[in-house]
Amino acid sequence: MRAVPIKCVPENADDIKRNCADMSSCVFRTAFSGADAMTDTKELLQKIAALRTRLSEPAVPATADPVRAIEAKVERGSLHNAMLESALRHADPSPVQAALASFRLTARGIRLLRQGREMLQSLRTIADDAEFQQADEADAIALWHREGMAMIEVILRTIQAMPASVSAQLRMCDGLEVVLAEVEERVSRLHSNLAQRKHQAARIDELADYLRALASKQPVSLTPLQGLADLILDEARGAQPLRFLYAAPTDPSRFAAAHSLTVAQVLARLIFDCSEWQAQAQLAVMVALVHDVGMTRVPADLLLTEGPLDSEQRRLIEKHVVIAEAMLLPLWPGGGWTIEAAACHHERNDGTGYPLGQQEIHLAPFVQLLAVCDVYAALCTQRPHRPAFDTRTALTETLLLAERDYLHKPSAERLLLLSFYPVGSMVELNDGAVARVIATHPGEIGLTHPDRPIVHLIADAQGQAIEWPIVLDLCEQKDRSIVRGLKAEERQAMLGKRHPQWM
Numbered sequence: 020m021r022a023v024p025i026k027c028v029p030e031n032a033d034d035i036k037r038n039c040a041d042m043s044s045c046v047f048r049t050a051f052s053g054a055d056a057m058t059d060t061k062e063l064l065q066k067i068a069a070l071r072t073r074l075s076e077p078a079v080p081a082t083a084d085p086v087r088a089i090e091a092k093v094e095r096g097s098l099h100n101a102m103l104e105s106a107l108r109h110a111d112p113s114p115v116q117a118a119l120a121s122f123r124l125t126a127r128g129i130r131l132l133r134q135g136r137e138m139l140q141s142l143r144t145i146a147d148d149a150e151f152q153q154a155d156e157a158d159a160i161a162l163w164h165r166e167g168m169a170m171i172e173v174i175l176r177t178i179q180a181m182p183a184s185v186s187a188q189l190r191m192c193d194g195l196e197v198v199l200a201e202v203e204e205r206v207s208r209l210h211s212n213l214a215q216r217k218h219q220a221a222r223i224d225e226l227a228d229y230l231r232a233l234a235s236k237q238p239v240s241l242t243p244l245q246g247l248a249d250l251i252l253d254e255a256r257g258a259q260p261l262r263f264l265y266a267a268p269t270d271p272s273r274f275a276a277a278h279s280l281t282v283a284q285v286l287a288r289l290i291f292d293c294s295e296w297q298a299q300a301q302l303a304v305m306v307a308l309v310h311d312v313g314m315t316r317v318p319a320d321l322l323l324t325e326g327p328l329d330s331e332q333r334r335l336i337e338k339h340v341v342i343a344e345a346m347l348l349p350l351w352p353g354g355g356w357t358i359e360a361a362a363c364h365h366e367r368n369d370g371t372g373y374p375l376g377q378q379e380i381h382l383a384p385f386v387q388l389l390a391v392c393d394v395y396a397a398l399c400t401q402r403p404h405r406p407a408f409d410t411r412t413a414l415t416e417t418l419l420l421a422e423r424d425y426l427h428k429p430s431a432e433r434l435l436l437l438s439f440y441p442v443g444s445m446v447e448l449n450d451g452a453v454a455r456v457i458a459t460h461p462g463e464i465g466l467t468h469p470d471r472p473i474v475h476l477i478a479d480a481q482g483q484a485i486e487w488p489i490v491l492d493l494c495e496q497k498d499r500s501i502v503r504g505l506k507a508e509e510r511q512a513m514l515g516k517r518h519p520q521w522m
């Protein structure tokens with residue numbers, strides 16, 4: 020508001036005399052000294068009336084002066100400011116309110132402050148999430164959260180330190196809004212990542228409960244197992260990433276469930292479009308989900324052993340296939356390959372397997388295929404005594420085992436359909452670019468070109484992020500090839516910054 024030089028308008032001669040004694044014209048002193056005084060008084064009253072009229076006129080129209088227009092907005096914003104201050108005081112005492120009381124923010128600044136507070140609340144909610152609290156400091160979502168909190172702090176502290184100048188505030192808002200948009204993006208991706216983790220954890224819990232019920236001879240229905248198998252097959256048909264799930268052996272049922280889910284995912288990708296298996300695909304995946312039900316009875320401390328096992332420990336672990344048959348018979352009372360799969364998936368063609376350990380043992384084709392998926396899934400996942408193998412090494416190792424007649428060779432070769440780098444893998448190309456595998460080739464092409472899947476470029480040879488989606492079929496791009504899969508820490512560094520939802 021423009022400064023007013025006179026504090027009040029005089030209403031009568033006494034007021035005029037009292038309030039305007041310091042006026043420079045001196046007419047007031049002479050107004051009461053004689054006849055002329057009446058004229059002077061009249062003139063004075065006219066001047067005062069004119070002054071009163073001028074003061075009562077509206078100020079310069081707001082639209083005529085942009086600065087004045089912004090100032091008017093600030094005036095209006097002060098009301099919202101007070102309201103926000105009140106709301107914040109109730110929500111969470113903070114130095115922000117103190118700052119708000121001491122200066123005026125533009126409406127844009129207030130909106131920014133409100134949005135910043137909302138993002139802060141979202142980040143706090145994420146921090147309270149049980150799934151989030153399981154992430155260690157190096158986890159991508161922990162990093163994203165820390166950076167998001169830091170950016171919000173910058174926004175809120177900068178708002179507190181904003182200068183009184185409206186134009187300066189608006190310039191600062193330009194920058195702060197960009198930072199806020201980045202935080203919003205991160206919050207959105209954090210939610211997406213957490214939802215995915217919860218989904219996986221819930222799936223592990225669901226199967227672990229089912230396995231526990233089976234192991235304890237409680238009555239169970241095939242329906243939930245069928246539903247889970249259908250979901251896994253749908254994911255395979257939809258070229259969803261192959262996720263190597265892991266649960267700590269401290270809970271043997273969850274440990275067995277996570278492993279079995281991985282085996283089922285691998286198997287589903289090998290059979291979903293195979294005419295030989297299509298009619299029994301659902302049943303095959305169901306069997307994969309329960310093949311290690313006997314592991315629920317292996318003591319946790321034995322599963323956690325990091326060193327070599329003695330003979331007694333090995334006997335206890337090998338027992339899981341012996342007890343599985345009785346646990347699964349209520350599901351498939353007629354027996355057949357479904358039961359055989361649980362009982363014999365550790366038998367080996369060269370007689371080195373268990374529990375029978377016979378050479379030239381005749382195993383049903385599905386049992387041979389399940390054994391291959393079981394070995395590959397186990398190699399790709401960490402164990403207390405070793406880290407996870409990268410997918411190319413795991414596939415090569417499995418093929419070598421088949422080459423030595425340890426596993427069924429034609430079944431092992433079907434793993435090539437996954438490619439050396441299954442969907443979801445991060446890879447480095449020969450020109451230094453980084454890409455994510457998004458699809459593999461079916462049929463003969465997939466079997467003969469396991470090193471040439473279809474990829475989505477993430478970063479160019481200089482490590483710069485590629486904003487536009489570029490998809491390459493490496494079977495057609497003969498001058499480009501994959502030189503290696505990225506390790507977990509490299510993947511974290513690459514995806515954790517921009518795509519934690521893909522971690």
Ligand SMILES: [Fe+2]
Nearest residue numbers: 310311364365
């Ligand atoms: Fe097993």
Ligand SMILES: [Fe+2]
Nearest residue numbers: 278310311393
């Ligand atoms: Fe297994």
